[in-house]
Amino acid sequence: MSQKQTSTYFVRFDQDLCAGYGSCLRVCPTKAIRVKNKKAVRIVEQCIGCGECIRTCHEGAVSAATEGPEVLEKDHVAIALVSPVLYAQFPGVMPKDVLLGLRHMGFQHTIDMSYFLELFQCAAEEFISRNRKSQMAPWPLISPVCPVVVRLIAFQFPNLLPNVLPVLRPVALMAREVKSRLIPEYTEKGKDVVLYYINPCPTKKDPTCLPSRKRPVPTEIALGINDIYPELVKHVDQIKAANGIPFYQTRFEYETCATGNASMWAMSGGEIADMDIDKSLAVSGMVETISYLEKIEMGLLQNIEYIEFRTCREGCLGGVLTAIDKYLAKGAVQKMIKRFGLGRRLHRENILRMYEKGEFQSEKKPSKLTRLFGAHKEALSIDTMQEIEKVMQLINGNDCTACGAPDCRTFAEDVVRGDAALKECLFVGAQKRKKG
């Protein structure tokens, strides 16, 4: 039987606030939520961390399992790894001022992602152009950037795991670089370092990441953009007000710079827009993503080479932990692109040399993900299938969700598996009373 708890690896849940309306039931893509005794419970191992339940809960009972900004006050060297979505939260403000604001908040280093986004893009192009000849991976290749998409595939579309582009995600490239170049400088001096991921979504560090034995592992903490926004906005306003703040010194190329290309990544389509691939698509939104994955599974879309999926509408700026509305953020990004222009800065040859050395190869085997997300549900036999059909005949079939399951079919499955009782169905109860 599946394990039921209120909180998962990715979301926290406050039982006192839950009113039991069950609006989260229907939006959960993996059907991991049930309402029992007027409170939502979760089948923990089915949670892929998409954050749809956070978005839909009117009571504010669900929140991301991220930390608040108060963790910053501890005595350590704080390094912020910044998603470009953060810049989109400040219309009319230059990215460098946002990063400066972070420094005023107490981060010693602010790592901008644009450098790593470019590395990733180049490596992805290289893999795709080689795949045209070698046919090592099946078309269409699927972007590995959105971790929710990868987990969704592992959970619900394991046949499509070979389609996931086997190139390290930009965040992984960024973390590796920081861990190997920046952090040792501090650990040698005996200082504690903490990495803060500033994220637009509740995806924490992947549970499949195992600590490497080679280096000491720094503490890693995920912060939601909305967690730090109230504090950060004060500092950014101060910086805007004070004219002529002198340029501050940074030591690494990737500590301050941001580009139009990078800010575009916050939007749906931003990943592929500047890639050298003609046959590519960008799909955003959970419903749309699932429908496209279903199509790919049926053998369609093989004429497409690369698909960028984002389970949040409009891309990462539609993330559930953002501070301002996605359309306002999109407007900010568009202005930023106009200002910076598009174009890359890194030398392709250097990146290709890294590619040849295998520095973009993902170490994780996709099968590991399947084991984590796929193997929980016991397979149904022909007999159980028949039983489920029998239960389906008894119940109304209108997916009213009054029983606390997301739809009739899931309820029927729960009944057969022994996780729910048939009398929990209102329709069955009413019929019994009539006959009574």
Add this chain to the structure above:
Amino acid sequence: MSKFKKSFHIKGRDFIRAGEASINVQNLLKSMDFHSRLVRRIAICGYESEMNVVMHGGDGSLSIEVDTDKLILEISDDGPGIEDIELAMQTGYSTANDDHREMGFGAGMGLPNMKKNSDQIHIESKKDQGTVVRMLFFMPERGKTD
């Protein structure tokens, strides 16, 4: 021996909902722990045949029968039927009209693709009397991954 059978309705000329029946079949099979390659083959056959019904056949149904050693996918419709089945099986032969082609269909790959992905295929059809396509899949393969 127990069998499990379920069928889904296909509405002709409804291109918006086209593919739903095969997605339902696919999800059903996925919950039963068949080999992922087998599910994919069935899904491809289901989709190709469903599109044929939607494009040419009018209303129809898609049904799946799960037995202990084999699966049977059956598609039937009350459409115009196939005049020359042998010709229709040839790669590249298509009776799709310009509208269909505009939507990206009509490459003449449907029936050949179904033949390629199923273990046995049987077509019954006469002009103006509808079509029944029955495809058989043997299943030595159990377990989700390789």
